[in-house]
Amino acid sequence: SRSNDGGGSGSGDKPFIALSNGFIGNGWRQTMIAKFEAAATQAQSDGLLGKFKVVNAPGENSATEQVAQIKSLLLQKPDALLIDPASPTALKPVIQQACDAGIKVVVFDSAIDAPCAHVLLNSFKDWATAAAEPLVKGIGGKGTVIVSRGVVGSQPEEEMYKTTQEILAANPEVKVAATVNGMCDGAKAQKAVLGVLSSVPKVDGVIGCGDGYGVAQAFSTAGKPIPALTFETNGRALNYWNDSKLDNGSVAVMSDPGQSVAALWEAIDLLDGKDIPKQLTFPIVLVEQKDLGAWASALKPDEYAAWPWTQDLFRKQVEAVKTGGAPVQPPIPSAAN
Amino acid sequence: MTNLVVAAVPPRAQLRRLAPAMVSTIAMFAMVAVCASLQSDVLTVTGLTLILSATVPLVIAAQAQMMLMSVGDIDLGIGNFVGLVTVITATKLVSSPGTGMLFLVGLVAAYALLGALIHLRRVPSLIATLGASFVWLGLGLFVLPTPGGSTPTWLATFGSWAPAGFPAPLLPILVASALVWLLASRGSVGVRVRAFGSNPVALQRAGLSPLAARVVAYGVAGALGVLAGLLLASQTGGGDVSSASSYTLITVAAVILGGGSFRGGNAVPWGVAIGGVTLGLVSVVLSLLDVPSNMQSAVQGAIVLAVLAGRVVVGKVLR
Amino acid sequence: MHVDNLPVGPLAAPPSGDREPTGAQPVVTARQVTRTYGRTRALTGVDLEVRAGEVLGLVGHNGAGKSTLMRVLAGLEACDEGVVTVRGQEVPRDVRPGAAEFRAVRMAYQETSLCPDLTVAENIWISSRRCLPRLRWRRAASAAVQRRLDEMFPGHGVVPRDRVEALTLARRQMVEIARASLVDRLDLLILDEPTESLGPDAARSLYDHVRTLTARGTAVLLISHRIREVLSVADRVAVMRDGAVVADKPAAGLSEDDVLVLMGAEVAAPADPGPAPAAVPAGDRPVIAELRAASGHGLHDVSVRVGAGEVVGLAGLAGQGQQEVLERLWRPVRKDTTVLGSRAYVPGDRQRSGVLPLWSVAENLIVTAMRGLARYGVRRRAEEAAAVRSWVDRLAIRGGADAGMTELSGGNQQKVIVARAFASTADLVLLDDPFRGVDVHTKTDLYSLIREEAANGRSVVWHSSENAEMAHCDRVYVLRAGRVVAELAGEEISEERIIAVSFAESTEAPQ
Amino acid sequence: MTLRTLARPWIWGFVASALVWATILALSSQGGGQTVSLALSLAPYLVIVGLGQMLVITAGPGNIDVSVAPVISLAGFVAVAATAATGSVAVGVLAGIGTGLAVAAISVLAILGLSIPPIIATLAAGLIASSLTLSLADGFTAVPDEGLRQLLNLRPAGVPVLAVAVAVLTALVVALLSRTTYGRSLLAVGQSRPAAERAGIPVARVLAATYLASGALAGLAGALLAAYIAPSPDLGTRYLLDSVAVVVIGGTLISGGRAVPVGIWGSALFFILLDGLVNLVGWSTAAQNLLKGGLVLFVLFLAGGGTRRDATTSRPRRRPRPATAATAATTTGDNTHG
């Protein structure tokens, strides 16, 4: 765990915020934690935060480990608890316990049905739509595609797969040659796609969930032309996309690792007694062809594109959610830095 | 003539046998002490309840692992099996308790059958349980593709039971360990099982069936796995087939920390309880200590190595 | 009926006072029994009858089929052809261990069949559970085994709570024998080489107990390679050769030589200690290994010197520190031990630390020498094959080089393990009582092998529990309780002398 | 039954992969040759890791290397970083191998120095390696070498170059096991450690060499995988379970003492083709797991006791030693990017 005392003044009346993260083993989660630590340190020096602490559950996304860690965090009596859950259900009782202890709980990145917690997440429907629609359009509304599903069995994936199927149903000329389990992981998708490539006819596109880089490798291994892909939003994939000059309807879209920062602002506002809806939907990160260069040059290979939420932007987005207005469009890197 | 020389051996041999569990016990108390020094609330009833409750299903799953290790086998499927039980608990056991119970009994029977097949086909348990773990996972995903469901009220009530003046998690740990101890260390069933792990030829020569011994060990392990799953579901309030996947390795470590071995022939229920609690406390200590997030795995590894190294030192001293 | 209710000790009245073996009823009989394992014909048509109240001695060379026959007679294994009858009733062919017919036939195994991780009492439960109460069986089993051990081996020093693993080899054997005899009705007790790891004292009290058993009408079948022992205990002696019983005679009137002839060899003066021990006095040889006042780990101030080309014996009762001395010479890590040159080891416990079970005889035999023959870590197979051939021929290993190691009988396995050590280029060969359970002819061959190798300049340190073997040594250290109590050389070495030294000490000053 | 006539369990891996291949062919009725060719371009990575795991498992009961997964991930980063820093692919690959050796050295110290059971020792070494991986991955900037990637993708006449190279490596391991003193010593240690020790085999040295070899091979696999896919903290995750499974289905005796390097190819191809089949048919993960588990059990129970020695009941056998190994989680969880 990492914690930080704010300038020796003790916690005083400034809040102590803890973050429990269920899994740290991939670039997205690492970016998420890095963004949080940077923002929290800044907030600390701005006097908004007394102390913060980050705990990552070791191992492979183990809910039981995370339950144990949250329980030991409860002992330390944080004012607010941010959770990126390892399981959408297993944490329910311990979250209830935290709420009962008077702790503000903000769950982000995944829905969880704990009535006392505030939930902040990206719309998975938006994600799936942003992934499939431009791609289908890019291949001209007809052709053969492979669908690479995410972590089958997870709630978000169900929702995304449903959306994908709706879009495909609306485009009857797009044929699905195979549905593979890419697990939203480039390496797994690479192997899965390679496994079916020899058995399917010419492929025009692969609708995936942020695994396009691996899928592209699979096609180049098989010696086939690279079709339209759904890239991940990290530096490696964006640079590949940029360098290979693909302009065939490929997109890069993923959820926003900056959610942790938004969750931090939410917790601070909640502790301030502000009224915030229980459920907040924040925009996904969609990298379009026009911003590709800017993003690609700003990101390290394993770093994921994140919206730079500030307290200001966060409050604007909350307003947008409350009023049902258009979501805030945070600045893209070239404009921001 | 020579009895005087050797009369001194038994107590020392006994001591040497108990040493591993003793070192783990010391480690456990040391960790509680560290936690308490960082956070004095740890030593209150609420504090102990908080830090111990997560170890309950782990300890019981580790008892299941120990049953198999006592016949010289290893269970690589226990994590997914416990996950499958939570799934069935959160679905079938709620919708129709009778069918749910039948399913759970069926799972125990499946474990026994697996044991029988392993024995009759003479295949290594390692790879058979590895194959079975895929099956448990598949079944779990089949029954409940997305984590969810809810636990029966009686189970949820038990999960949130908080008696005053006594940390509730201690009760299932102590009761389960005592039962396993009676069964595996004291009773004649335990003798059959351990004899099989120790020297199957002797068992057979005495006209006892090695197959029965193995099936019993697997059946008991299955029953303990079901119990662990029920308790996990009572804590998580739902079913998730992958919620306990980390148990597979940790239970093996718990048995080793508790003084068990891969050789078979040994049953160490109390040691396993201590080993399980010790491992469960590692994550508590990690969250209390300010270890950089990247380094947490390394610290966990180092703690395990340190406890086992302590065992070696004690063993050397005792020899 | 429970073991506790067993009539025990000399007070028990024999059911029939008649000690005439001829008049007694047959307990178990075998007629034309055959048994094959793969290509090995272990039994080729055995006829044998064991009668109530007699001690039947069974002798034969290694691999003659004694242990196999016993497994058939005890109902552990079915025979391929032939008939086994127990108390006049024919036994069905598909017999399994624990069958009701064989309840009263019990066997103490050559390789003990105890569970090392279990306590003595728990081991007793396994084999005698039928005569133990369902509840509190642990206490009953402890009491029963304690009493039986007290009767059989006074001063045994076994506590029923002990785990078998923690017992010495001799104590394990005692428990094994007691285990076999703990049953409510005992018609036949089979003892397969019971005294190989027992000291002479324990052996004597065992045979005393055997007498009280036969007096009560129990038959005892005794297998041993110690022919003199068999002749002194048995009423009748059966001799097996190549899977068949070739002779069956009253023990009275048989001499050791008669038996040896029956076992199928030209009696080659087995008492001859081979080539005479080298004439060079010990002091003049260059010392290649030395223990200087070694203490700790079961040794007290032990000094041992081994000269080049010398055969040094470690004698005394079993478990008095001989193995510890060998261990130190094998792994000279302490300052008080110096060993110049390479070493090879012949373990006594071949099941555990001798046999490599997946390999053939050739592979087992050459594994030590392989390192010496190899060039840059790459094996030279032609040289290895030649070495294997010569050793298989030299020791007449039955089965040949290509047989699987576990297909061999115990004695032949032991030959391979001895050959393994001598096939290497080791300067010092350590023998840890390796000739237990090896037949006399094989032993004689191996003794002369040792003398020849010593004559070629190799040194040998040889621990043996059989004092007669020490006659083949140049010098003998007698150990007791971890101390060297005597150093004998040349003419001084004799069985009588060694026994005298080991026992003279043991009767005084027990500490 | 004699030792000579023991069943040949390694056959089953090849039989199963042929069956799966035939099914794929029947379903898609095209690209049969290319299916094999593509499977052959994925199999070598698993075979490399499997060879190391096989050596470790052969060292006898209780021996297993559960650190292969974190070693692969760590070696991937180190190799890419070293290649980027020096511009030399060879240095990068050697750095990957060196990483594997370094992590294995920790395991060896724990196993031999502290007598910690291998499963726990390698688990701990793996935990340490994964911490290093995370630290390295934080802000990692280097990109894998393009030339190496093209080499790994090279398939003249449909035969992947890497597959040929790994076939040669397999042949070398076969020779190592049968022709060298190290190989024979390893097999002896695996059959009976006390017996090997009394036969004068330097057991500790053999074990150390074995774990180091496994670490080096995992490191090599990591270096190649990082170039083939991309360095990532969970690059190796799948390889732990699969490496154990391919070794055992490949016919290597889980209780040690007998190694079947060639068998690894059969079972590696089986696993890869099975993945392809499942993805082709579009089965759900539930069905995929059921099928994989069911097939592993089926092949295992069908092949049966060929993997153990003569089981004649009453002759005292060598104590059947337990098999050991470990696992990692089989799913990575629920968050879509988990």
Ligand SMILES: Nc1ncnc2c1ncn2[C@@H]1O[C@H](COP(=O)(O)OP(=O)(O)OP(=O)(O)O)[C@@H](O)[C@H]1O
């Ligand atoms: N507690 C138990 N644990 C495991 N297996 C058992 C148990 N009880 C009975 N069995 C099975 O039943 C068989 C009979 O075992 P049991 O111990 O009852 O034999 P027994 O009662 O001593 O013999 P019998 O009653 O036939 O004379 C055993 O071989 C075993 O397969």
Ligand SMILES: Nc1ncnc2c1ncn2[C@@H]1O[C@H](COP(=O)(O)OP(=O)(O)OP(=O)(O)O)[C@@H](O)[C@H]1O
């Ligand atoms: N389970 C078995 N499998 C294969 N061969 C066997 C088996 N048991 C015995 N044999 C073979 O049968 C023959 C007789 O063996 P057995 O053990 O009965 O001999 P033995 O007379 O007891 O010899 P020893 O005095 O060396 O103990 C030997 O050639 C042995 O190799």
Ligand SMILES: [Mg+2]
């Ligand atoms: Mg015999």
Ligand SMILES: [Mg+2]
């Ligand atoms: Mg014998």
